[in-house]
Amino acid sequence: MHSADKKQNYMRSGIAAFVGAMLLIGMLFSHIYIANEYHHDCTGEECPICQCIAECEAFVNQISTGVILFTAIAAVIFAVSKTVQSFKGDFLSNTLVSFKVRLNN
Numbered sequence: 001m002h003s004a005d006k007k008q009n010y011m012r013s014g015i016a017a018f019v020g021a022m023l024l025i026g027m028l029f030s031h032i033y034i035a036n037e038y039h040h041d042c043t044g045e046e047c048p049i050c051q052c053i054a055e056c057e058a059f060v061n062q063i064s065t066g067v068i069l070f071t072a073i074a075a076v077i078f079a080v081s082k083t084v085q086s087f088k089g090d091f092l093s094n095t096l097v098s099f100k101v102r103l104n105n
Contacts, residue, residue: 027063030056 034056040049096103 021046023063027060030060 034053037053038050042050
C-alpha cells in the first residue's frame, strides 16, 4: 500500500470517528436537556422550552432509528456470512481430490 493510500485511509477513519463522536455527544446532550427541562413551568402553546424538547426528541428518535437499522443490517450480514462460510467449508473440503482418492478405470 502506498503512503498516500494509508494517509487517505487514516483521514477517512479520523473523519468517521469525529462524526460518530459528534453524534454521540449530540444524543447525550439531548437526553440531558430533556431530563432537566421535563418538568418546567410551561407558558402555553408557544412555549420555547416545549419546542426545544420536541426537537431534541425528534433528533434522538432519528439517530436511534438509524442505529437500530444499522445494527439489524450488520447482524443479518454477519449471520449470512457465517452460514455461507459453514456451507462452503462443508462442501468444498469433502471432495475426492481433498481425500486424495485415486480414480482408476
